Amino acid sequence: MINQIWFFLIFIGILTALATGNINCINEVILNDTQEAVKFAISLTGIMAMWLGVMNIAKKSGLIDSLCKLLKPITKFLFPDIPNNHPAISLIIMNMITNMFGAGNSATALGIKAMEEMNKLNPYKKRATNAMCMFLVINMSSIQLVPLTVLKIRADAGATNPTEIISTALIATTASTLIGIISVKIMEKRR
Amino acid sequence: MSIIPFIIFTILIHGYIKNINLYECFVEGAKEGFKTTVRIMPYLIAVFVAIGIFKRSSAMNIFVSIFTPITKIIGLPKELIPLIIMRPISGSGSLALVKNITCTYGADSFIARVAATMMGSAETIFYTMAIYFGAIGIKKSRHTLTAALLSHIGAIAASLIICNIFFDK
Numbered sequence: 001m002i003n004q005i006w007f008f009l010i011f012i013g014i015l016t017a018l019a020t021g022n023i024n025c026i027n028e029v030i031l032n033d034t035q036e037a038v039k040f041a042i043s044l045t046g047i048m049a050m051w052l053g054v055m056n057i058a059k060k061s062g063l064i065d066s067l068c069k070l071l072k073p074i075t076k077f078l079f080p081d082i083p084n085n086h087p088a089i090s091l092i093i094m095n096m097i098t099n100m101f102g103a104g105n106s107a108t109a110l111g112i113k114a115m116e117e118m119n120k121l122n123p124y125k126k127r128a129t130n131a132m133c134m135f136l137v138i139n140m141s142s143i144q145l146v147p148l149t150v151l152k153i154r155a156d157a158g159a160t161n162p163t164e165i166i167s168t169a170l171i172a173t174t175a176s177t178l179i180g181i182i183s184v185k186i187m188e189k190r191r
Numbered sequence: 192m193s194i195i196p197f198i199i200f201t202i203l204i205h206g207y208i209k210n211i212n213l214y215e216c217f218v219e220g221a222k223e224g225f226k227t228t229v230r231i232m233p234y235l236i237a238v239f240v241a242i243g244i245f246k247r248s249s250a251m252n253i254f255v256s257i258f259t260p261i262t263k264i265i266g267l268p269k270e271l272i273p274l275i276i277m278r279p280i281s282g283s284g285s286l287a288l289v290k291n292i293t294c295t296y297g298a299d300s301f302i303a304r305v306a307a308t309m310m311g312s313a314e315t316i317f318y319t320m321a322i323y324f325g326a327i328g329i330k331k332s333r334h335t336l337t338a339a340l341l342s343h344i345g346a347i348a349a350s351l352i353i354c355n356i357f358f359d360k
Contacts, residue, residue, distance in 0.1 A: 057220070
């Protein structure tokens with residue numbers, strides 16, 4: 001799937017660039033966007049090291065175990081295939097918390113680590129497990145408590161009440177997450 | 192947000208009380224971070240390049256305009272169509288659209304409010320999928336994309352319905 005999407009984006013992109021006589025933009029992408037990617041990875045390194053360091057403390061002190069025990073009914077329902085004390089569970093929980101508070105890169109760092117841990121339980125390494133599909137769908141429809149960037153745009157544009165959309169967004173994001181979870185639950189039983 | 196410092200503070204205090212070697216533990220965990228980011232770098236480059244080419248070649252704009260006629264059928268404000276299509280592909284792209292809509296129609300307009308709600312209730316699907324699955328070399332994503340798109344459609348429908356209830360048109 002990723003293979004097709006990747007090819008499609010580049011193929012259509014280059015064709016369009018040729019058709020519109022704008023082929024130089026491809027060079028721009030090669031120069032700038034590759035650099036962007038490396039910059040992003042490097043900026044991710046700091047946050048990732050920070051969080052995994054702090055998480056390691058929380059793990060050793062038993063704090064994560066207590067948190068996992070507390071949230072066990074939820075995680076057991078969402079990820080029945082992951083054993084209780086597996087490190088993936090604590091990473092998933094931390095990813096969800098950081099996601100909710102809009103800490104973008106922190107969430108990405110923890111999420112990637114969670115995927116690595118889940119892959120250790122994967123019998124077919126190139127195929128996503130039920131737990132991975134569930135985790136990604138929840139992550140992608142993530143419940144966001146405060147959409148900060150949007151509020152900033154609204155405030156800058158002179159909205160009389162910039163924060164009025166927090167409640168509507170919260171209801172919509174909860175609905176979309178529930179739809180995502182239900183869809184995954186239905187579809188994972190089919191195969 | 193103040194929650195992040197609070198989380199770190201709590202973890203450190205708890206670790207200190209439990210008599211953990213905080214410094215050693217931190218460094219040991221932090222090492223993992225380096226290994227992972229170096230490993231995912233090639234995947235990041237692959238994703239950035241593909242999305243970059245698609246966006247800068249204006250293929251994205253053409254793609255968006257193809258879908259615009261559908262609006263009339265569903266009774267959706269047509270100004271929102273580009274945002275709906277852009278949102279799963281590019282976070283910065285869709286943010287630019289929200290900004291544009293907000294400035295064009297006024298922050299207190301119905302369309303701007305729906306756009307802001309949509310922006311706050313959806314995520315960049317393709318990017319997230321490519322990075323998370325790419326990082327661990329998953330090729331078969333199974334039902335992930337379908338479920339994510341369903342949830343995206345859900346976010347849009349919910350945004351429209353809720354804004355209709357909360358705000359005057």
